[in-house]
Amino acid sequence: MKSNLMAGKRGLIMGLANDKSIAWGIARACADAGAELAFSYMGDAFRKRVAPLADQLGVDTLIDCDVSDPASIDAAFGEIEAKWGKIDFIVHAIGFSDKNELRGRYVDTSRDNFLMTMDISCYSFTAIMQRAEKLMTDGGSALTLTYYGAEQVMPHYNVMGVAKAALEASVKYMAEDLGKQGIRVNAISAGPIKTLAASGIGDFRYILKWNEYNSPLRRNVTIDDVGKSALYLLSDLGSGVTGENLHVDAGYHIVGMKAVDAPDIEKG
Numbered sequence: 579m580k581s582n583l584m585a586g587k588r589g590l591i592m593g594l595a596n597d598k599s600i601a602w603g604i605a606r607a608c609a610d611a612g613a614e615l616a617f618s619y620m621g622d623a624f625r626k627r628v629a630p631l632a633d634q635l636g637v638d639t640l641i642d643c644d645v646s647d648p649a650s651i652d653a654a655f656g657e658i659e660a661k662w663g664k665i666d667f668i669v670h671a672i673g674f675s676d677k678n679e680l681r682g683r684y685v686d687t688s689r690d691n692f693l694m695t696m697d698i699s700c701y702s703f704t705a706i707m708q709r710a711e712k713l714m715t716d717g718g719s720a721l722t723l724t725y726y727g728a729e730q731v732m733p734h735y736n737v738m739g740v741a742k743a744a745l746e747a748s749v750k751y752m753a754e755d756l757g758k759q760g761i762r763v764n765a766i767s768a769g770p771i772k773t774l775a776a777s778g779i780g781d782f783r784y785i786l787k788w789n790e791y792n793s794p795l796r797r798n799v800t801i802d803d804v805g806k807s808a809l810y811l812l813s814d815l816g817s818g819v820t821g822e823n824l825h826v827d828a829g830y831h832i833v834g835m836k837a838v839d840a841p842d843i844e845k846g
């Protein structure tokens with residue numbers, strides 16, 4: 579869907595791992611709407627996968643950024659400042675936890691993994707906005723990705739659910755802090771999508787089937803569904819919206835119990 583909705587806008591998309599990434603769906607939607615993009619990725623191993631994707635969209639700014647390292651975030655925003663001077667939007671599509679703790683009981687979460695999960699999956703968005711705010715001199719729009727496991731208990735989501743709940747709260751606090759500067763801060767709560775990060779979650783195939791059978795639209799969402807809603811929040815179409823958590827989940831979050839017509843699902 580080509581448009582000029584984002585013409586003249588420049589944005590950094592953080593969290594691109596491969597062509598399955600939610601960040602890729604968002605990048606394509608923004609590029610189709612005329613935005614100029616920069617990508618950040620983590621580590622050399624990902625550069626090989628991200629570089630051809632950048633080529634596809636004519637993106638020439640690729641930045642290695644590990645959000646658990648403040649110096650790396652500083653360097654990334656230093657590069658953006660040197661190249662563009664200012665920025666109009668940011669996408670934070672980053673999350674991480676030890677997959678051994680994305681099964682079993684939440685109550686057994688280790689202190690080390692709790693802190694790491696919180697740091698990478700929640701605090702990093704705040705750390706990024708500390709830097710981004712200085713470059714959003716004409717206002718801006720920031721977006722992060724969350725999941726319904728922040729609001730309700732989901733199988734195996736465990737410490738990620740706790741981190742996403744904190745992330746959703748941080749969206750509201752930053753929306754208030756930055757609103758006076760015309761900077762909007764929102765989240766998309768995406769339904770389950772088969773990505774690299776999702777592969778760490780136990781019984782993910784079961785979760786996908788459950789959502790497909792029981793969501794009002796009777797299907798799972800795609801990275802393009804998320805991309806289109808992201809475009810609304812990142813562009814001027816979302817000009818009056820901040821502090822919002824937009825569910826892009828085929829309606830699953832309104833459902834109270836298993837659909838009568840939903841088949842039983844074999845585990846595994």
Ligand SMILES: NC(=O)c1ccc[n+]([C@@H]2O[C@H](COP(=O)([O-])OP(=O)(O)OC[C@H]3O[C@@H](n4cnc5c(N)ncnc54)[C@H](O)[C@@H]3O)[C@@H](O)[C@H]2O)c1
Pocket residue numbers: 592593594595596598599600601619620624643644645646670671672673674698723724725726767768769770771772773774775776
């Ligand atoms: N896939 C789903 O079902 C789903 C549903 C709702 C929300 N989300 C969220 O969407 C976001 C994107 O995940 P995805 O599903 O596209 O998977 P993905 O694996 O494609 O993306 C996750 C990204 O996080 C990056 N990352 C991890 N640790 C990092 C660090 N220290 N520094 C910088 N980057 C780091 C990875 O390199 C990767 O690019 C995550 O926040 C995830 O929790 C995913």
